[in-house]
Amino acid sequence: MQRVQAEGLTWYTFSDAPSAPFRHALVTRLGGVSRGPLAALNLGSSVGDDPVAVAENHRLLFAALDLPRERVVSPHQVHGRRVARVGREDGGAIIPDTDALITNTPGTALLLRFADCAPVLLYDPVHRAAGLAHAGWRGAAGGVVAATLNAMYEVFGSRPGDMWAGIGPAIGPDHYIVGSEVVAAIAATLPGDIGVAVLREGQWYLDLPGALAAQLTALGVSRVTRAGVCTACHTEEWYSHRQERGRTGRFGALVMLD
Numbered sequence: 001m002q003r004v005q006a007e008g009l010t011w012y013t014f015s016d017a018p019s020a021p022f023r024h025a026l027v028t029r030l031g032g033v034s035r036g037p038l039a040a041l042n043l044g045s046s047v048g049d050d051p052v053a054v055a056e057n058h059r060l061l062f063a064a065l066d067l068p069r070e071r072v073v074s075p076h077q078v079h080g081r082r083v084a085r086v087g088r089e090d091g092g093a094i095i096p097d098t099d100a101l102i103t104n105t106p107g108t109a110l111l112l113r114f115a116d117c118a119p120v121l122l123y124d125p126v127h128r129a130a131g132l133a134h135a136g137w138r139g140a141a142g143g144v145v146a147a148t149l150n151a152m153y154e155v156f157g158s159r160p161g162d163m164w165a166g167i168g169p170a171i172g173p174d175h176y177i178v179g180s181e182v183v184a185a186i187a188a189t190l191p192g193d194i195g196v197a198v199l200r201e202g203q204w205y206l207d208l209p210g211a212l213a214a215q216l217t218a219l220g221v222s223r224v225t226r227a228g229v230c231t232a233c234h235t236e237e238w239y240s241h242r243q244e245r246g247r248t249g250r251f252g253a254l255v256m257l258d
């Protein structure tokens, strides 16, 4: 990934991401005004932060990205598989009970929030359509990636073989302890016996980015790239719900079309 610093903030982009009109950013926690375990660029409004600080962090982010606030759409994320198509009329809105947004509207930015769950970025250069999904173990087991690809096909005609996908910073297999039923549920979404977890000292460690990459590949996405950054190993730049024992903020991932 490429590290970008501007206006006091720091974000990353995938080095092999498609070029214009596709734009994206994986925004670190550096540079905001939130304090303590929520420091600093917390974008989560349901983690006990001061609303004034969260609002200021958003202002800083939109200023750094040169993005008018009224063009940004976010969902209220619930670890589900509901997908919403959004456009200009949704700018500034919060879409309820949704974990993936898709758009083909130039200038409409999709913003989702994360702390261990994986950002899954999607772009179809043929139909000029983009998507952004939030996938933790519930999303991986529930099929949020498949639901997002299906929605992009139904709404825009996007074919997975034309698409690029990027999996952003997420908790890695060295840190993500889950139950055996979770491992079984995610394995059941994949063909054959693709491994999604390792058993170590009696505990299952889920490879969430690996499982999501396998799902994308199985669904026919031709180009899948991974950040390769574990949020739990790198709390200096990313929020990690697990590593910070629930007392943490949310970092942002954004996708838009110019």
Ligand SMILES: [Zn+2]
Residues within 6 Å of the ligand: 171, 172, 173, 174, 175, 230, 231, 232, 233, 234
């Ligand atoms: Zn780790």
